[in-house]
Amino acid sequence: GAAIACARAGLDVVVFERLPNREMSHHPDGGTLFSPPWITRMSVGAGRVEFPDLDISLDASVVERCEFLGCLGPDGLSTHSRFPKGVEGWVSNKDRFVKALVEEAERSGAVVRFGAKVVDVLKDGDRVSGVKLDGGEEVAARVVVCADGVLAKISRKAGFPVSRGDLWYAIVLAYEYDNAEGLPAGLFYILGDMQYEPDMPPAFAGVSIADVIHVMVVFLSRGKFYPADKPMDYYLDLVLERDERIRGVVGDAVLHREPKLLTGCRAVVRAECNRDVVIDGAVSVGDAWVDDGELGDVPSLANGVHAGRTIAGAAERNDFSKESLAEARGFISERLIRVLTKNKDMKLLPARVDEKDMKKLFLFMQHLNYPVLIFGSPLQQGLMLANFFVRNALRFVKYPHIARLL
Structure with a gap:
C-alpha cells in the first residue's frame, strides 16, 4: 500500500522483499479479507474488486464470496457463521492477492526486489x-517504511518503541490442499477440546477455504522456543484425524491426502499496540505495531496507503522529520485498538481458560453472529448485540468471571 501511494505521487520507491518471488506469501491463513467498513470500503462487481478509499482496483478473480465466518467451540457450540442478507465478506488466496498488489505497485512505478532481506537500518544521527x-x-533513503511483520526486528533497530511486556508466542503450521471439490469459501477458528495428548501445548485450530483449503494448528507459549516434544506436523495430523469439527467443514476432502504445501510462521502477541509509529526518517506499518499479530490483509493495505500519502505530503515539504510524518499516526483509532485487543483476547483463550470455562464461554458466544460483528452496519451490529445481552442476561449474573472475558 505504501509503495503504491508513494510511487503514484512520483517518488522513487524500492521494496525489499525477503521472499524469493511474487508467487508466494508467508501467511498460512488462506487470506480472508477482513475489512470493517469504518477502516476502508471494499466492493466487488463488473469483474473488479474495488477499494475506493484507497484508489486501488484489482481483477476480481483474486476474491471469492465468503459463505461462512465464525468460531467452533466444544460440545457442538459455535457462533453464528452465516452471512445474513445485506452483509457481505470476501476471501482470497493470499498468494494471488499479494501477487496482484505487487503488480499494481510495479505498474505505479515502484521497483520490487525479491530475495532481498533487510537486516539493519542506516542512521544519520x-x-x-x-x-x-x-x-x-547499503541503500540510502530519505524515508524508510518498516513493514517487517510481527517480530518487528527492523522496527526495533530503527528505534520504534515495540512493546516487550506480557509476550505470548504463537507457532503456526498449516497444510494446504487444492479445493478440488469446490467447497464454499470461508473461515472457522476452532477453540476448546484440543488436548489430544497430555504433552500437547495450549492450541487452537483453523480451517480456511478459498480456491485452496488451509488447515492449521497454532500453539501458544510463553517461551520463544518450540514448546512440544513431538514435531508439529504430528499434532496437526492428530487434529485432522480426530477433530469432528474440521470434518464437519471439509468432509473427506483432505482425509488421506498429502498436502500440496506445508507452510508455517511464528508470531508474537504483545501487551499493547505501539501507537508511536513515526520517528525521524521512518514510518512503521502493518503487523509491526499491532499487539495481536494480525492486523489483516485489507487493513494493512489501508495502513500502507495512509502512510504513503503522508510521505507524499512530507516530500512536497522536503521534510521527513517525525513532526512532518506525524499524520501517519492518524490511521490508528481507539476503535481499531479495541478490535485488535478483542481479537488478541480470543486467540489467547486456549491458554488462559480451562475446558470447563471454555464451554461456559461458548454458551455466551453462541448468540454472536461473526459476519455481522465484522462486516455489519452499525444498526445490524446494534441489533445483534442487543439480542446477545438479552439472551445472556442470566448468564452474566451466574458466570461473572466469564462475562469479564467478553
Whole structure:
C-alpha cells in the first residue's frame, strides 16, 4: 500500500522483499479479507474488486464470496457463521492477492526486489537514513517504511518503541490442499477440546477455504522456543484425524491426502499496540505495531496507503522529520485498538481458560453472529448485540468471571 501511494505521487520507491518471488506469501491463513467498513470500503462487481478509499482496483478473480465466518467451540457450540442478507465478506488466496498488489505497485512505478532481506537500518544521527541488506549492500533513503511483520526486528533497530511486556508466542503450521471439490469459501477458528495428548501445548485450530483449503494448528507459549516434544506436523495430523469439527467443514476432502504445501510462521502477541509509529526518517506499518499479530490483509493495505500519502505530503515539504510524518499516526483509532485487543483476547483463550470455562464461554458466544460483528452496519451490529445481552442476561449474573472475558 505504501509503495503504491508513494510511487503514484512520483517518488522513487524500492521494496525489499525477503521472499524469493511474487508467487508466494508467508501467511498460512488462506487470506480472508477482513475489512470493517469504518477502516476502508471494499466492493466487488463488473469483474473488479474495488477499494475506493484507497484508489486501488484489482481483477476480481483474486476474491471469492465468503459463505461462512465464525468460531467452533466444544460440545457442538459455535457462533453464528452465516452471512445474513445485506452483509457481505470476501476471501482470497493470499498468494494471488499479494501477487496482484505487487503488480499494481510495479505498474505505479515502484521497483520490487525479491530475495532481498533487510537486516539493519542506516542512521544519520537519530534519523533513519536507509537500510542494509544481508549481502552487505547499503541503500540510502530519505524515508524508510518498516513493514517487517510481527517480530518487528527492523522496527526495533530503527528505534520504534515495540512493546516487550506480557509476550505470548504463537507457532503456526498449516497444510494446504487444492479445493478440488469446490467447497464454499470461508473461515472457522476452532477453540476448546484440543488436548489430544497430555504433552500437547495450549492450541487452537483453523480451517480456511478459498480456491485452496488451509488447515492449521497454532500453539501458544510463553517461551520463544518450540514448546512440544513431538514435531508439529504430528499434532496437526492428530487434529485432522480426530477433530469432528474440521470434518464437519471439509468432509473427506483432505482425509488421506498429502498436502500440496506445508507452510508455517511464528508470531508474537504483545501487551499493547505501539501507537508511536513515526520517528525521524521512518514510518512503521502493518503487523509491526499491532499487539495481536494480525492486523489483516485489507487493513494493512489501508495502513500502507495512509502512510504513503503522508510521505507524499512530507516530500512536497522536503521534510521527513517525525513532526512532518506525524499524520501517519492518524490511521490508528481507539476503535481499531479495541478490535485488535478483542481479537488478541480470543486467540489467547486456549491458554488462559480451562475446558470447563471454555464451554461456559461458548454458551455466551453462541448468540454472536461473526459476519455481522465484522462486516455489519452499525444498526445490524446494534441489533445483534442487543439480542446477545438479552439472551445472556442470566448468564452474566451466574458466570461473572466469564462475562469479564467478553
